[in-house]
Amino acid sequence: MRLIFSHGDIWALRLLRPSTYEIGGSLHVGENGRISRIDYKQGTSCRNTHGKLIAGAICSVTHPRTPTVFHTHPKANRPSSGDLRNAVQGENTHVLVTPSGIWCYRASPQLVSEWRQMSETQRRRQKLEWRFVGHHHQNDTQSGITAPFIAFCKQRGFFIEYRPYVEMTDALKTWTIMMGPEKKINA
Numbered sequence: 001m002r003l004i005f006s007h008g009d010i011w012a013l014r015l016l017r018p019s020t021y022e023i024g025g026s027l028h029v030g031e032n033g034r035i036s037r038i039d040y041k042q043g044t045s046c047r048n049t050h051g052k053l054i055a056g057a058i059c060s061v062t063h064p065r066t067p068t069v070f071h072t073h074p075k076a077n078r079p080s081s082g083d084l085r086n087a088v089q090g091e092n093t094h095v096l097v098t099p100s101g102i103w104c105y106r107a108s109p110q111l112v113s114e115w116r117q118m119s120e121t122q123r124r125r126q127k128l129e130w131r132f133v134g135h136h137h138q139n140d141t142q143s144g145i146t147a148p149f150i151a152f153c154k155q156r157g158f159f160i161e162y163r164p165y166v167e168m169t170d171a172l173k174t175w176t177i178m179m180g181p182e183k184k185i186n187a
């Protein structure tokens with residue numbers, strides 16, 4: 001599938017992103033790839049105003065599963081292992097709005113079919129590996145070095161793209177993100 005972000009979409013998503021809790025919901029995407037509507041819910045508070053995790057709180061938000069979903073991160077600049085798991089399980093496209101940029105990711109048809117055949121234990125192990133490698137790349141992704149983490153996710157069967165805000169400042173431009181071969185997925 002194809003997603004086209006206008007400069008206004010980017011600004012709206014950036015402005016929507018709270019720094020003390022997550023929000024998440026649906027992006028309604030037209031045939032042309034443009035976002036026509038955003039519906040979202042608010043997660044519970046998980047960080048204080050200084051950005052510190054609140055003891056016992058978990059940063060998450062629950063929302064309906066639709067073909068294109070989005071959520072925000074108060075601090076982490078990459079998808080978590082739970083986020084990747086949700087994309088495989090949901091078989092849908094995910095947009096993640098972080099402090100430094102926008103991520104889009106989706107499991108390839110091959111990864112989806114592998115996941116369907118896995119036992120619960122295998123799925124847990126798979127998620128643990130994503131978690132381990134994600135933490136390994138955490139310092140890099142927090143400072144905007146995303147290529148090694150992206151390469152790992154692609155190698156594991158995800159379509160995944162990242163666009164930092166600093167590359168999306170031209171008000172007259174749009175940014176097109178392809179999640180895999182368009183025809184196969186939309187067919």
Ligand SMILES: [Zn+2]
Binds near residue numbers: 071072073080083
């Ligand atoms: Zn997340």
